[in-house]
Structures are given as structure tokens and as C-alpha cells.
Amino acid sequence: MIERPAGEAAANLDARSSGGSGRGLADPSGVPGDPPQRPASEPATLRIRLLGGFSIALESTTLSGARWRGRAAAAVLELLALSPTRALYRDEVIDLLWHDEDPEIASARLRSALHAARRVLHALPAPPQALVQTRGERLLLYPEGPLWIDVEAFEAATAAARRSGEVAAYQAAIDLYAGDLRPEERDEDWTTTRRESLRETFLGLLLELADLHKRDGEYLSAITTLERAVQLEPALEDAHARLMRLSTLTGRRQQALRQYRRLRDTLRRELDVAPDPATQSLYLAILSGSFPAPSEPSSAPEPATPPRRDNLPVQLTSFVGRQREKEAIAELLVDPAPACLLTLTGVGGYGKTRLALAVASELVAVYPDGVWLVELGALTDPAVVPETVAAALGVEPEPGRSPTTSLVEALRSRRLLLLLDNCEHLIDACAQFATVVLAGCPGVQILATSREPLRVPGERVWRVPPLELPDLHRFPSSEEL
Numbered sequence: 001m002i003e004r005p006a007g008e009a010a011a012n013l014d015a016r017s018s019g020g021s022g023r024g025l026a027d028p029s030g031v032p033g034d035p036p037q038r039p040a041s042e043p044a045t046l047r048i049r050l051l052g053g054f055s056i057a058l059e060s061t062t063l064s065g066a067r068w069r070g071r072a073a074a075a076v077l078e079l080l081a082l083s084p085t086r087a088l089y090r091d092e093v094i095d096l097l098w099h100d101e102d103p104e105i106a107s108a109r110l111r112s113a114l115h116a117a118r119r120v121l122h123a124l125p126a127p128p129q130a131l132v133q134t135r136g137e138r139l140l141l142y143p144e145g146p147l148w149i150d151v152e153a154f155e156a157a158t159a160a161a162r163r164s165g166e167v168a169a170y171q172a173a174i175d176l177y178a179g180d181l182r183p184e185e186r187d188e189d190w191t192t193t194r195r196e197s198l199r200e201t202f203l204g205l206l207l208e209l210a211d212l213h214k215r216d217g218e219y220l221s222a223i224t225t226l227e228r229a230v231q232l233e234p235a236l237e238d239a240h241a242r243l244m245r246l247s248t249l250t251g252r253r254q255q256a257l258r259q260y261r262r263l264r265d266t267l268r269r270e271l272d273v274a275p276d277p278a279t280q281s282l283y284l285a286i287l288s289g290s291f292p293a294p295s296e297p298s299s300a301p302e303p304a305t306p307p308r309r310d311n312l313p314v315q316l317t318s319f320v321g322r323q324r325e326k327e328a329i330a331e332l333l334v335d336p337a338p339a340c341l342l343t344l345t346g347v348g349g350y351g352k353t354r355l356a357l358a359v360a361s362e363l364v365a366v367y368p369d370g371v372w373l374v375e376l377g378a379l380t381d382p383a384v385v386p387e388t389v390a391a392a393l394g395v396e397p398e399p400g401r402s403p404t405t406s407l408v409e410a411l412r413s414r415r416l417l418l419l420l421d422n423c424e425h426l427i428d429a430c431a432q433f434a435t436v437v438l439a440g441c442p443g444v445q446i447l448a449t450s451r452e453p454l455r456v457p458g459e460r461v462w463r464v465p466p467l468e469l470p471d472l473h474r475f476p477s478s479e480e481l
Helices: 071-082 090-097 103-121 150-164 167-175 189-215 219-232 237-249 253-270 277-288 323-334 352-362 382-393 403-411 424-440
Strands: 046-049 055-058 061-064 087-089 132-135 138-141 147-149 341-345 371-375 416-421 444-450 460-463
Touching (some): 071 090, 071 103, 071 132, 071 138, 087 090, 090 103, 090 138, 103 132, 147 150, 150 189, 150 382, 167 189, 189 219, 219 237, 237 253, 237 277, 253 277, 323 444, 323 460, 352 371, 352 416, 352 444, 371 382, 382 403, 416 424
Parallel strands (some): 371 416
16 A cells, blocks of 8 residues: 555545535636636636536536446546545546455456556547556556546536525526436446436435425425426435425316325335335325315415424434444534534444434434535535535625634524534644634534544544444344344
């Protein structure tokens, strides 16, 4: 393994971004998702698409499809694009792509993949060595020029939509999601967590947009949006239940009943479970005619949805395997002498983010001012940590004040939980931010995930172990089942 300089540990490739670093993101004044126009003297923007398929474009030349026959060549470029720093050590790439290979063979595979990638990149109007650089043991993606990456643009647009609450902003973010991350490589472990996270974010946007349409009395638009969610994720029970309500409210009772049967059959076929009791009760209410209430006109808009008290992503799959850890971590946060700063640490891929999200989702009702996720994985500039937190909370910095000072003033009387996800490459900035906020805001608690502790006074550290594999030689008892 390569010895790395302090402070240059590679960022977690499963990181998700709530605001991004500003490098290569969409120009808010132009077409959503398009990079800003550049002066003639500046390098052209390298555009990389990973959602729905892989392509790289520079100026008017696009490389996609059959050009990338070599899976390894494309995978190396995709790894660099998904890295928050746009750089990885050679051993990191090898660990992700060829971890079960002999080290010499794996190194040879990486050299071959780089050669193949540069051979394909020759078709772009720039030297391949400028697009993928090698500096010692590090690989860098287009370090001298601007980058636009659709994943980053989608995540930034999502954060903007959730801050604004506007239908147009939600639609702009949804339009950037061209499909799942690397759909042609679903069997590769290193993409699974990120793919599922992006998919969950997209489905969450659809559900939230449907709520906005419903709020505005645009029931048919809400139905169309929810049908898109169900088409993408047939077992998404929340979307089915909302479709049942909206179909009934628009006078399509039989469609609502068919929607329930469709959900029931899908859950039975794919998961071997029944719909939740609340969904079953809704079905019986529609069947009996007690929903909607006779005193309410079916076409009347429902009361406005109360403001959200969290920005946590939709969890598409149930959380299994860490129930005891989840309960113990939650107890540390709600204990009579609670942890003001609790950091989940461990090796990348051990499930720190998933565990933190599972804990946070259980505690939304505990905090009067909510639970707020701040995704730091894609940030490269430590100076923007405070403004990224402010953006996630919807706090506008006051003129003449720093984002940190504005946040302290805004949060001084609030009681909430901040989830700072993927702090490892911004340790000093996160530690400084936590120290200032916790000192000035007695009602704020911080749950952080990081490969290493923040080393802040009063910090409690929970080391996340790998998931235990089941004992294949022991059958579970009926009580365990």
C-alpha cells in the first residue's frame, strides 16, 4: 500500500452532495444542468455523464456507447469523476476494481486501463495527458480545467429545489436524472451504494413534487408524478398509497382499488410481505366509501402540507443487521446527558452513512426544529463547510457576517440534530465548525460520519464494525423469525 501525506486521504466514493464545491456545477442563470459560458482564453469544460449511461464530451465531441468497449478504462474515469477531489491514489483504484487480484496483476490491469482510456480520449480536442494526469502515485482528472458532472449537478439542483420549495426548481432537478448510475454495471460493488442513494434521492424528489402539486390543487399532475415513481420502483408503498388517495379524491374510486391490488401483488411477489396496516385501512375506507369524508367535496384541495422538519432521503429498502447499534446510538443522543457531538467512524464501505440515516430518521419527532442532513462528500474547499450547512438549513448569511456567525445566531434558540456526512477529507474545517456551533447553540446536537474522529472536546466516538455474516450452519428459531 502507498504511504499518503497527512490530510490527503482519499474521499469516500459513496459520498453524496447537498451543495457541491461550485466547481463544474450548473449555471443558475442558464439552462438547468448546463455549465456556464467561458471566456475564449479559458479551457473548455469537460462534461461527464454517469446517469443513464457513460459519456465524456469536450466542446462538440462526445465519446459514448461503443467507444468505451473496455469496461476497465471507463471504470477508472468514472471513479475519478465520483471522487470529491477528482483524484485517487493508484492503490485506491486497485482496491475498488481489482481487490481480489494479485498486486502485480492488478497494477498491470490499471496500467492497461489507463492506456486504453487515453487512447479513446485522443478523439477529444485536448491532449489525453491533460485530461487524465499522473502525479507520482496519484491519478487526477482534468486538474487544469473546469468539470461538469451530471451527478454533481443533480445533487446541487436537488439541494436548491428543497431550499426553494418551488415546482420549477424540483422539475429542473428531476430533468437532470437521466437514469440510474452506471446501469450497465450493476454487478460492481463499488457503485451499488452510490447508485441506490441517487435513486432514493430521485424518488424522494418525485414524492415531494407530487406533494407540491397536491398543495396547489393540481391533482392530475400529482398523479402523473407518482405514477412515474411507481414505474421506477414498483414496491414503493408510499407512492401507491398517495395514488390511492388522489384517485379517490378525483372521483376514480375503482382505479384507487386497483392501485391497492397492484401494490399487494407486487409486495407479495417481490418481498413476500403484505401492505402496511395503514395502507390496508385506507383500502378498506375507500372500499366502504368512508374516504373521503362525506362532508368534504372530493375535488376540494386538502389543507396545506406542514413544513418538513427534515431533509432525509427516502429509504427504499428496510434497514437490517444493525438494530442494536441503531438503538444504542439513538440512546446516546436522547440520553438525559446526551452527546452533543457523536461521530460514527470506520473504514469506507462499512455502512456509516446508512446507519446514521437510520438513526436520524427515527429521531425526527424528538427534535422540535428537525433533523437535517448535510452531505459533505463532494466538497473540496474546507472554507465552504459553513455555507453548505447554512444552505441545507435554509439560513441566509446576514450582510457583513460570516456564514458561521449567521448560523450561530439563527440556531441559538433552536433544538435540532445536524447530520454531517463524510467529514474525513475536511476534518479540520468540520472540527472548527462543530466547536463554534456547539459552544453558541445549546440546543444543537451533531451526528457525524467520518473515517476518523473530529477530535473536538466532548466528542463521543462510535466505531462502526463490518456487518456480521449470518451463521450458515445454524437455522434461526421461530422466535427469531
